[in-house]
Amino acid sequence: MKNIVFIIVSMLIFVACKKDTVTEPTPPVNNTPAATGGTLKISFANMVDSLPLVYGTFYKNANGDTFNVNKFMYYVSNITLTKTDESVYKVPNSYHLINRGNDLANHIVNLSGIPEGTYKKITYLIGVDSARNVSGVQDGDLAPEKNMFWDWNTGYIMLKLEGYSPVSGTVDKSIQFHTGGFKGANNVLRWVSINFPTNLTISATKNPELKLSTNVNELFKNPNVYDFTQDYFIMSEGLRANTFANNYQDMTSFKEIVQ
Amino acid sequence: MVFFSCKVDPKINPILPSDDLKEIIPPGWPEPVYRFNNNPIKEQVFVLGRALFYDPILSKDNTVSCGSCHQQFAAFAHADHGFSHGVDDKLGTRNAPGMFNLNWHPAFMHDGGVNHIEVMPVAPIQNPVEMDLAFNDALEKLKNSNRYKKLFAAAYGDENVTSSRMLKAMAQFMGLMYSYNSRYDMFKRGENGVTFTEQEQRGYQLFLANCNSCHKEPLFTDFSYRNNGLTVNALINDSGRAHITQLPEDKFKFKVPSLRNIALSAPYMHDGRYATLQQCLDHYTNNVVNMVNLDPLLLPNGIPMNAQQKSDIIEFLKTLNDYKFIGDKRFADPGIN
Numbered sequence: 001m002k003n004i005v006f007i008i009v010s011m012l013i014f015v016a017c018k019k020d021t022v023t024e025p026t027p028p029v030n031n032t033p034a035a036t037g038g039t040l041k042i043s044f045a046n047m048v049d050s051l052p053l054v055y056g057t058f059y060k061n062a063n064g065d066t067f068n069v070n071k072f073m074y075y076v077s078n079i080t081l082t083k084t085d086e087s088v089y090k091v092p093n094s095y096h097l098i099n100r101g102n103d104l105a106n107h108i109v110n111l112s113g114i115p116e117g118t119y120k121k122i123t124y125l126i127g128v129d130s131a132r133n134v135s136g137v138q139d140g141d142l143a144p145e146k147n148m149f150w151d152w153n154t155g156y157i158m159l160k161l162e163g164y165s166p167v168s169g170t171v172d173k174s175i176q177f178h179t180g181g182f183k184g185a186n187n188v189l190r191w192v193s194i195n196f197p198t199n200l201t202i203s204a205t206k207n208p209e210l211k212l213s214t215n216v217n218e219l220f221k222n223p224n225v226y227d228f229t230q231d232y233f234i235m236s237e238g239l240r241a242n243t244f245a246n247n248y249q250d251m252t253s254f255k256e257i258v259q
Numbered sequence: 260m261v262f263f264s265c266k267v268d269p270k271i272n273p274i275l276p277s278d279d280l281k282e283i284i285p286p287g288w289p290e291p292v293y294r295f296n297n298n299p300i301k302e303q304v305f306v307l308g309r310a311l312f313y314d315p316i317l318s319k320d321n322t323v324s325c326g327s328c329h330q331q332f333a334a335f336a337h338a339d340h341g342f343s344h345g346v347d348d349k350l351g352t353r354n355a356p357g358m359f360n361l362n363w364h365p366a367f368m369h370d371g372g373v374n375h376i377e378v379m380p381v382a383p384i385q386n387p388v389e390m391d392l393a394f395n396d397a398l399e400k401l402k403n404s405n406r407y408k409k410l411f412a413a414a415y416g417d418e419n420v421t422s423s424r425m426l427k428a429m430a431q432f433m434g435l436m437y438s439y440n441s442r443y444d445m446f447k448r449g450e451n452g453v454t455f456t457e458q459e460q461r462g463y464q465l466f467l468a469n470c471n472s473c474h475k476e477p478l479f480t481d482f483s484y485r486n487n488g489l490t491v492n493a494l495i496n497d498s499g500r501a502h503i504t505q506l507p508e509d510k511f512k513f514k515v516p517s518l519r520n521i522a523l524s525a526p527y528m529h530d531g532r533y534a535t536l537q538q539c540l541d542h543y544t545n546n547v548v549n550m551v552n553l554d555p556l557l558l559p560n561g562i563p564m565n566a567q568q569k570s571d572i573i574e575f576l577k578t579l580n581d582y583k584f585i586g587d588k589r590f591a592d593p594g595i596n
Contacts, residue, residue: 136297136377137426144381145395145422151382153503154374186505238505 022123022191022249029080031090033113038202040081041209042109042122044098045255046072048216053100062221065228067165067175069216073099073148074159074248075128075141081114082121084199089115095128097141097148098214119200122210126249127158127189130182153236155180158188159248161219168232175228177219179244181237188237188245194254201259211255218251219244280305280589282362285439286448288477291362293376293434298427300435303413305589308432310410311425313592317380317397318390319346325383326592328355332585334438334520335359341531345389352388352495354531356516357524359438359584365482369513369529372503377430398422438519438584446578447477455578461568462575469562470572473554474518479579484512485554488547488561489528497530510552522577523585536576540569 046053048069058068076098079091091111098107132138133155148157161177168175179188200208220226224247234240280300284291298304311317313326328343329335335358337343342350353369367373373382383389384397392400401407401420408418415424445453455463466474475481484500491497491511500509513529527533533542547553547561564572584590 134374136375136430137423139421139423143422144378144426145398147395149378149381151373151378151385151394152368153372154378236505 022193024078024080024123024125024191029088029090030115031092033092034115035113036204037113037115038204039207040111040114040200040202041207042079042111043209043211044076044100044107044109044252045211045213046100046107046216047213053216059217061217061228062225063227065165065167067163067228069161069163071160071162072216073097074126075148075156076109077125077128077132079109079111079122079124081119081200081202082123084118084120087117094124095132095138095141097146099146114202116203117201119196119202121193121195123191123193125189125191126245127179127182128156129189130187132156133182150180153180155182155237158245161216165228165232167229169229170232175232177234177244179234179237179241179248181241186237186242188241190245190249192249192252194252196254196257198257200257206259209258211258212252213255214252216251219248222247222250280435282435283437283439285437285444285477288439289363292365293362293430295431295434298377298431300431301414303410304415304428304431305435306593307410307414307424308428308430309590309593310407311380311429312432316400316404317384317392319392319396322346323390325380328383328389329358331587331590331592332523333357334523334581334585335436336524339525341526343389345386346391349388349391351386352497353529354526357520358433359436359519359581360478360517361436362434363478363482366514370500370503371484371514376434377426379433380426380429394422398425401425432590436584436590438581440583441519441579441581443575443578444581456574458571458574459578462571462573463578465564465568465572466575469564470518472556473515479518480515483515484509485515486511486513486550486552487543488550488553488557489530489532489542490546490548491550492530492532495530499529508552511550512552518576519579520581520584522573522580536573537569540564540572544569 048059051059053069053072055070056068058066060066075095077095079094081089081091083089091114096109100107128142132142137144142156144151148160149155150157157178157180159177159179161175163175164173165175166173181188194212200210202208224243234244280302282295282300313324315321315324315327317324323345328337328340330338332338337355341354342352343355344350356369361376364376367376367379368382373379381394384392385394398420407420411420411424412418414428442453445451446455473481473483473485486499498510500512501507522536525534527536527539533539543557543562544564545561547557549558
């Protein structure tokens with residue numbers, strides 16, 4: 001009987017691993033900040049393909065629809081950093097709302113207390129893990145007044161993009177994409193893993209910056225091309241939010257490391 | 260100075276010194292879902308929560324408070340209102356439920372959409388047909404209020420108004436609303452020589468046989484979502500639980516309400532369509548519609564009861580009125596808003 005259970009469980013694990021998806025790092029994880037650790041500045045530049053995203057400026061999506069953006073916010077949480085020796089540091093209480101607002105400066109996440117060493121990879125969740133969705137009121141970037149919180153169906157809006165497209169089917173020609181959902185089939189949380197082409201050195205005497213780049217057009221392109229005459233509005237969890245999350249899972253890529 | 264700022268504002272009705280504010284788990288009740296973790300019970304925090312609950316400052320035009328639609332004499336339901344009216348007399352589409360023993364609720368609202376008592380108030384504050392105030396603006400109003408600066412300082416040691424402090428204080432006030440002193444409770448506990456009349460006794464036995472599988476003792480709900488065969492109001496077309504889960508099998512299901520204080524909290528059902536308990540029982544004998552997702556317990560013909568049995572059940576339900584709870588001054592409007 002035990003063998004059968006083992007086989008079934010192994011099959012389940014196999015099935016679960018079959019898709020080429022990123023999961024939370026599993027090696028022994030250290031989540032205690034180092035007393036003499038170093039800092040890391042992570043900046044998220046918002047782009048539309050090769051152009052910097054400027055709110056109100058018109059771009060074209062992969063379908064050829066004209067659009068602009070007036071709001072683009074998303075959560076990055078559970079940041080982990082992997083060293084070249086495969087050991088993993090998990091940043092404690094790591095919840096960051098990436099919201100550039102109207103300010104053209106890139107959004108910055110400042111981390112400190114990172115154990116010294118040479119790192120090769122960053123992994124994080126787009127969104128807020130389920131535990132923080134079910135534990136009552138939260139502080140900081142997770143406070144409900146950040147306007148990334150569904151009050152009628154408790155949970156965080158993991159990513160929000162709003163803007164305008166002349167072809168949108170809404171009466172005011174707006175486009176609005178809000179994704180949420182953290183349970184079962186409606187889970188839109190996506191792990192992201194970004195390898196560094198050059199190693200990142202953390203030390204008490206340096207202040208390196210990891211520059212990442214998020215491409216808004218990636219949200220509407222791959223694997224599903226969005227046609228704003230048909231798809232211009234997501235406001236609840238479910239299949240459509242999930243499909244959209246599959247699109248934005250790979251919206252962010254490595255740009256450079258400034259040591 | 261520190262000593263002075265920690266004292267409760269004398270204008271705020273203090274809690275009667277004889278009353279203890281503490282977590283209560285009546286004997287035989289299950290463990291509550293909410294245990295005041297990270298929200299230690301403290302008189303000044305409770306007083307802040309109570310002030311917020313009764314203060315229309317949390318509505319757009321300062322006209323509607325939580326207490327407007329959750330009245331203590333109706334066990335914190337909205338007496339005689341099928342739908343409640345928010346700012347500008349806008350009408351909602353669901354009946355305001357009673358509030359008591361909230362720490363046992365795994366989720367709130369008729370559709371279970373809110374998963375935690377601490378975030379519960381955000382929904383009615385922001386709802387355009389209730390208090391219609393962006394949560395950010397609610398916080399700003401509190402930050403600009405000298406009265407709240409004092410209340411927050413008394414509760415938390417400094418004047419800093421944060422959403423976390425605000426919502427935890429409200430959760431503390433609401434979570435401490437325990438209703439466990441009805442005649443039924445005293446009868447079950449063998450207190451004060453309380454006995455049931457013959458009719459109440461018959462009603463209790465009928466209740467156990469016909470109602471208790473959903474309105475389960477001792478909380479008088481099993482907190483499940485069920486379709487009890489109400490005709491769908493086509494103008495509202497409220498899909499109930501399915502609005503939250505997006506699952507077709509949840510369509511037209513609503514949270515089973517507690518029957519505690521039920522005789523105090525008319526009207527009934529998620530849309531307040533029934534004005535009396537008699538109408539509710541008549542629904543189960545005559546009007547259950549065999550529709551999609553109808554609860555199997557109501558097949559094939561609702562719940563068979565004759566007129567005498569219905570009146571016995573109603574007499575029993577009245578024993579669930581908790582007059583100590585609805586008269587408890589700790590939960591009353593402090594009267595200074």
